[in-house]
Amino acid sequence: MNEAMQNWGPLILACACAACMLAYWIVQTRRHEALLRRVPIRVHVNGIRGKSTIVRYIAGALREGGIRTVAKTTGSATRLIRPDGREETIARTGAPTIIEQIDILRRAIDPQTQAFVIECMALEPEYQRVSERRMIRATDGIIANVRRDHIGQLGYRLTDIASSLSNTAPRAAPLFTAEGRAELRAVLSEAVAARDGHLVAVAAGDVSDAEMAGFDPLSFPENVALALAVAERHGVPRDVALRGMRKARPDPGASKLFHHRVEDRDLYWIDLFGVNDVESAQANLDRVAGWAEGRGELILVLNNRADREDRTLEFAEMVAGAETADRVFLAGENLDTLRDAVRKAGLKNARLLKLPKDPTPRDILDQVTDGGSAVLVGLANIHTADATRLRATLEDDDHVWSGEAEAPLRSAA
Structure with a gap:
C-alpha cells in the first residue's frame, strides 16, 4: 500500500495543483466579469494612429458630462487616468502583457465608476480577440484608422490589417471609425455584422474650424469627431464634450x-x-x-x-x-x-x-x-x-x- 501511494503520490499532487489552478482561474474570471457588469460604459480604442489621444479625448468628454470615468493609455508612456483627471504612471516589472488590462481595471474601478476608456495594447490578432472578448467586452468599440504598420503581426495589405484590427469589434454594439476608404470600411463592417453590431463612420468634416479652435495645433479633427460621436451616444452635449476634450492633458507621446x-x-x-x-x-x-x-x-x-x-x-x-x-x-x-x-x-x-x-x-x-x-x-x-x-x-x-x-x-x- 505504501509503495502504491509512493507511485501515485506525484500524480495525485499534480492533479490537486491543476484543480487548484482551475478553481483560481474560474474565481478570477467570474470576479472580472462581475466587475465589467458594474461599469455600464466600456470603450475599447484600437487602430494604428492616435489611440492614446482618442482615449484622452473620450475620457475628457465623458468626465465633463458628469460621468465618472477611468481611462488607460498604452502608447509611448502608459498612464492610468483617474476620474478627477489625475494621472499615474504604470510601472512594469517585466515585459508588458495584455494581462495588465485586467490588473489595472481591478485596481482602478470602484463602485461609483460609470465608464472606462482603455487603449488596446495587443498586436497579435488572437491577443486582440482575447482582449475584447474576455477582458473588455466593450459597449463602444473604436478602430480609429488603418495604416501600413506592424506588418509582422497584422499583415502587409491594408485589407489584412483592417481584418486583424477588427478582432476588437464588440458584440451587439457600435464600432466607430474615422477610416475613410470604402474597401477598408467594408472589411470592418463585415466583422461588426458578424458580431451583431453596426459600423459608425465619422470624418474630419464632421468637426468645424470653429470647434477645432482651442485644440493643440497638431490635433486631427478625425480624432475629435470620434470622441464626439461616443460622447453624443452617452448623452453628453456637444459643447460640453468639446470643453472636456480641450481640457484633456496631451499624451506624452503626442507630436508637439x-x-x-x-x-x-x-x-x-x-x-x-x-x-x-x-x-x-x-x-x-x-x-x-x-x-x-x-x-x-x-x-x-x-x-x-x-x-x-x-x-x-x-x-x-x-x-x-x-x-x-x-x-x-x-x-x-x-x-x-x-x-x-x-x-x-x-x-x-x-x-x-x-x-x-x-x-x-x-x-x-x-x-x-x-x-x-x-x-x-x-x-x-x-x-x-x-x-x-x-x-x-x-x-x-x-x-x-x-x-x-x-x-x-x-x-x-
Missing part, C-alpha cells in the same frame, strides 16, 4: 510644436520621427504645409536607421512625389550610401545634415536655411544620434508653442 526665436528669425520644430508609415506622415505634412506659409521655409529631415533603410526610402519617394518642402536634409546613419539610394528614389536635391556634437538652435537654423526662418519637420525613424541631438536641442517645456494670438492649424484632409 516647439518655437525658438533666434534674434529676428524663427525656428519651429515638429518631431514626427515616431510616425512610422508614409500615409500618416503625409497627412501630417498636408496639415503643416498650409500652416507654415508665412512663417518660414518648410524643411524636412529624413532620419535614417541602418536597419530601417527601406522605410527611409519609402519616405524619400513620398517627399519626392509631394514636392511640398522647400528643402530636404538626410540625417542619421549610413548617409553616404543613403544619398545615392534617395536620388534613385526621385529625391534629387537632398543634402546631408551635419550637426555639431552640442548644437544650438542657431547652429541648426543656420545650416538648414540661408538666413531666414524655418518650419523644420523630422520624419521617418527615431533612435539615432542625430535624432537625439535634434530633440535634445529643440524640445523642452519652455519652448512648446502655445499659439496665443495665432490661428490654430487646420486640416488639409
Whole structure:
C-alpha cells in the first residue's frame, strides 16, 4: 500500500495543483466579469494612429458630462487616468502583457465608476480577440484608422490589417471609425455584422474650424469627431464634450510644436520621427504645409536607421512625389550610401545634415536655411544620434508653442 501511494503520490499532487489552478482561474474570471457588469460604459480604442489621444479625448468628454470615468493609455508612456483627471504612471516589472488590462481595471474601478476608456495594447490578432472578448467586452468599440504598420503581426495589405484590427469589434454594439476608404470600411463592417453590431463612420468634416479652435495645433479633427460621436451616444452635449476634450492633458507621446526665436528669425520644430508609415506622415505634412506659409521655409529631415533603410526610402519617394518642402536634409546613419539610394528614389536635391556634437538652435537654423526662418519637420525613424541631438536641442517645456494670438492649424484632409 505504501509503495502504491509512493507511485501515485506525484500524480495525485499534480492533479490537486491543476484543480487548484482551475478553481483560481474560474474565481478570477467570474470576479472580472462581475466587475465589467458594474461599469455600464466600456470603450475599447484600437487602430494604428492616435489611440492614446482618442482615449484622452473620450475620457475628457465623458468626465465633463458628469460621468465618472477611468481611462488607460498604452502608447509611448502608459498612464492610468483617474476620474478627477489625475494621472499615474504604470510601472512594469517585466515585459508588458495584455494581462495588465485586467490588473489595472481591478485596481482602478470602484463602485461609483460609470465608464472606462482603455487603449488596446495587443498586436497579435488572437491577443486582440482575447482582449475584447474576455477582458473588455466593450459597449463602444473604436478602430480609429488603418495604416501600413506592424506588418509582422497584422499583415502587409491594408485589407489584412483592417481584418486583424477588427478582432476588437464588440458584440451587439457600435464600432466607430474615422477610416475613410470604402474597401477598408467594408472589411470592418463585415466583422461588426458578424458580431451583431453596426459600423459608425465619422470624418474630419464632421468637426468645424470653429470647434477645432482651442485644440493643440497638431490635433486631427478625425480624432475629435470620434470622441464626439461616443460622447453624443452617452448623452453628453456637444459643447460640453468639446470643453472636456480641450481640457484633456496631451499624451506624452503626442507630436508637439516647439518655437525658438533666434534674434529676428524663427525656428519651429515638429518631431514626427515616431510616425512610422508614409500615409500618416503625409497627412501630417498636408496639415503643416498650409500652416507654415508665412512663417518660414518648410524643411524636412529624413532620419535614417541602418536597419530601417527601406522605410527611409519609402519616405524619400513620398517627399519626392509631394514636392511640398522647400528643402530636404538626410540625417542619421549610413548617409553616404543613403544619398545615392534617395536620388534613385526621385529625391534629387537632398543634402546631408551635419550637426555639431552640442548644437544650438542657431547652429541648426543656420545650416538648414540661408538666413531666414524655418518650419523644420523630422520624419521617418527615431533612435539615432542625430535624432537625439535634434530633440535634445529643440524640445523642452519652455519652448512648446502655445499659439496665443495665432490661428490654430487646420486640416488639409
